Amino acid sequence: MTNYRFILVICAFILNALSSFSQTKKDIEKRIERTKYEIEQTSNLIKETELSKKQSYTKLELISKKIDLRKEFISALNAEVSFLSLQLIKTQQQVDVLSTEIRDLKAEYTKLICYAYMNRSAYDRLMFILSSEDFNQAYKRIKYLQFYSEYRRLQVQQIISKTKELNTIILSYNETIKKKESVMANKQHETELLADEQNQKSKEISMLESRQRELKDDLQKKLAIAEKLKNEIARIIAEEQRAIEEKRKAAALAAAKKAAAAKLAASKAAANNKSTGAKTVAVAAPVAVVKTNDVILSGKFSDNLGNLPWPTANGVVTQTFGEHQHPMFPSIKINNNGVDISCSKGTKAFAIFEGEVSKIIIIPGANSAVLVRHGNFVTVYSNLSTVYVKQGQKVTSKQPIGIIYSDEETGKTTLNFQVWKETTKLDPQKCLRH
Numbered sequence: 001m002t003n004y005r006f007i008l009v010i011c012a013f014i015l016n017a018l019s020s021f022s023q024t025k026k027d028i029e030k031r032i033e034r035t036k037y038e039i040e041q042t043s044n045l046i047k048e049t050e051l052s053k054k055q056s057y058t059k060l061e062l063i064s065k066k067i068d069l070r071k072e073f074i075s076a077l078n079a080e081v082s083f084l085s086l087q088l089i090k091t092q093q094q095v096d097v098l099s100t101e102i103r104d105l106k107a108e109y110t111k112l113i114c115y116a117y118m119n120r121s122a123y124d125r126l127m128f129i130l131s132s133e134d135f136n137q138a139y140k141r142i143k144y145l146q147f148y149s150e151y152r153r154l155q156v157q158q159i160i161s162k163t164k165e166l167n168t169i170i171l172s173y174n175e176t177i178k179k180k181e182s183v184m185a186n187k188q189h190e191t192e193l194l195a196d197e198q199n200q201k202s203k204e205i206s207m208l209e210s211r212q213r214e215l216k217d218d219l220q221k222k223l224a225i226a227e228k229l230k231n232e233i234a235r236i237i238a239e240e241q242r243a244i245e246e247k248r249k250a251a252a253l254a255a256a257k258k259a260a261a262a263k264l265a266a267s268k269a270a271a272n273n274k275s276t277g278a279k280t281v282a283v284a285a286p287v288a289v290v291k292t293n294d295v296i297l298s299g300k301f302s303d304n305l306g307n308l309p310w311p312t313a314n315g316v317v318t319q320t321f322g323e324h325q326h327p328m329f330p331s332i333k334i335n336n337n338g339v340d341i342s343c344s345k346g347t348k349a350f351a352i353f354e355g356e357v358s359k360i361i362i363i364p365g366a367n368s369a370v371l372v373r374h375g376n377f378v379t380v381y382s383n384l385s386t387v388y389v390k391q392g393q394k395v396t397s398k399q400p401i402g403i404i405y406s407d408e409e410t411g412k413t414t415l416n417f418q419v420w421k422e423t424t425k426l427d428p429q430k431c432l433r434h
Contacts, residue, residue, distance in 0.1 A: 018330040028079045034434075035073040038316045042066040045316070045342055052411030057215060057328045062203045062342065063197060065318050070194045077187040098166045105159050135398040208328060216329055223334070225365040229382065233418070236359050236371065237378055241422050244376075290416055301374040302352055305431050308352045309398060311381060311417050315343035318414065321427040338380065338418030339428045344415050345406045349381045351395045352432070360391055367405045380418035 042065055049059040240250060319340035326332040355374040362368050369382040372395060383403035389395060406413040419426040 006137075007078055014359055018086065024079075025083060028076060028083060031076045032073065032080065035069055035076060035221070037329060039066060039069045041314060041316050042069060042342075044344060048344060048413075049411040050407060052407075057208060057219075057326075058407075058410045058412040059424060060201065060208060061318055063201045063204060065342075067197050067201060069316075070190060070197060073145060074187060074190050074194065077183055080183050081180060081187065081264065083185065084176055088176055088180070091169060091176060094169050095166065095173065098162055098169065102159060102162050102166065105162065156338065205328065212328075217334065222365075223332070225363065229361065229363050229366040229369060232363065233337070233359055233369065233371070233380055233382075234423075236361070237420050238423050240358060240373070240378070249258065288379075301355075301377045304353065307433050308431055309350070310432055311349050311352050311379075311401075312341050312343050312404070312415055313350070314347060315341040315415070317429065318342040321425075321429065336384075336416075337425050338416050341415045341417060342414065343404055343413045345411075347404050347413060347415075349384060349401045349415050349417075351397060351399045351401055352379055354394070354396050355379070357389045357391050357393045357395060360387060360389075368402065370401050372401070376422050378418075378420040380416075380420070382416040382418070383414060 042062055046062045048057050317339050319336055321339055322334055323335045351372055353374050355372040358373040359371040368384040368387050372379050383405045385405035386403040388400050388402050404413050404415045417428050419428045419431050
């Protein structure tokens with residue numbers, strides 16, 4: 001009995017652990033599917049760069065991204081293996097408990113059968129009833145024999161039911177073992193692919209090293225143009241924010257003056273009524289309510305932070321928000337005000353939320369950038385070859401903004417996407433849907 005209780009305690013512990021872990025099962029599955037999709041997207045983009053006329057570090061950047069995604073995929077597979085291992089432990093505990101219960105039921109049923117065999121004749125049963133001291137005792141003995149017979153029948157049903165349950169659990173256990181073996185085989189395959197990609201990266205670096213000086217000069221020119229665009233975007237957003245603040249202050253001042261004038265008029269009216277003996281009628285002072293589209297839109301946009309749609313239908317993030325080392329030139333630091341999303345040729349950029357086009361910037365070498373204002377928030381779509389919208393135009397969520405520029409020489413198609421709250425830069429990946 002002590003062993004049985006110990007097994008139950010262990011079972012309860014395992015079930016508890018599995019319950020908390022199972023909450024992440026869907027997250028693991030989503031993580032695997034998302035990473036697998038991004039790996040496929042990156043592979044397609046690498047193929048596009050291989051068709052380009054000029055060798056550049058674009059392919060190296062994509063291979064590096066693919067390696068990161070492959071590591072993430074292997075990590076997700078490890079998480080799935082851990083989940084399946086815990087599930088196997090839990091199932092094994094269920095098998096042990098049910099096996100113990102069935103063994104105990106069979107042992108008890110064996111005793112019942114032995115007793116029934118010892119008292120199997122109708123004469124013995126009749127004598128058992130007739131030997132009662134009174135009618136009441138005889139009735140109870142009849143009921144006892146009926147209950148005893150019914151109890152044996154129920155014991156048989158329990159044994160059959162629990163045996164079926166045990167067989168089902170064993171089947172599930174075997175299926176889980178197969179699933180785990182499949183995931184581990186997949187993990188081994190992914191590990192081999194990772195090693196191949198790391199070798200591919202090393203070869204790509206070796207090939208590019210012969211053109212290191214040329215590539216570095218080209219990179220620095222592009223970084224200078226990017227810096228110019230970055231400064232221009234920051235300047236425009238700061239100017240717009242100042243204009244909004246001035247407008248708000250002017251509206252608040254006008255409302256205050258109106259309220260003061262109403263109060264003065266009410267005081268004069270009260271004084272005149274007092275001198276003439278007229279009754280004073282209370283007039284409520286107007287309440288200054290400043291309603292601006294900015295505040296309303298800001299609220300709507302901010303309510304959706306973390307769940308906003310992506311600005312492209314396909315693509316992968318090849319450079320994240322903030323400061324980074326260049327993949328080929330570690331001494332060069334790149335400070336990204338947004339994220340770079342690498343896409344296939346001809347991909348369109350979409351507005352992620354309703355708003356108004358506040359500015360369109362055209363800088364030679366940096367193509368076009370569109371700024372869309374959503375109240376206190378601004379989204380920026382840079383590196384567009386074609387722009388579909390005009391300044392002052394209202395746009396809706398998912399409306400096409402333009403076509404992302406594709407470099408014919410390098411095969412690179414990248415959208416730089418930014419999110420600002422007033423004059424503060426936000427990490428777009430934290431704002432967009434995961």
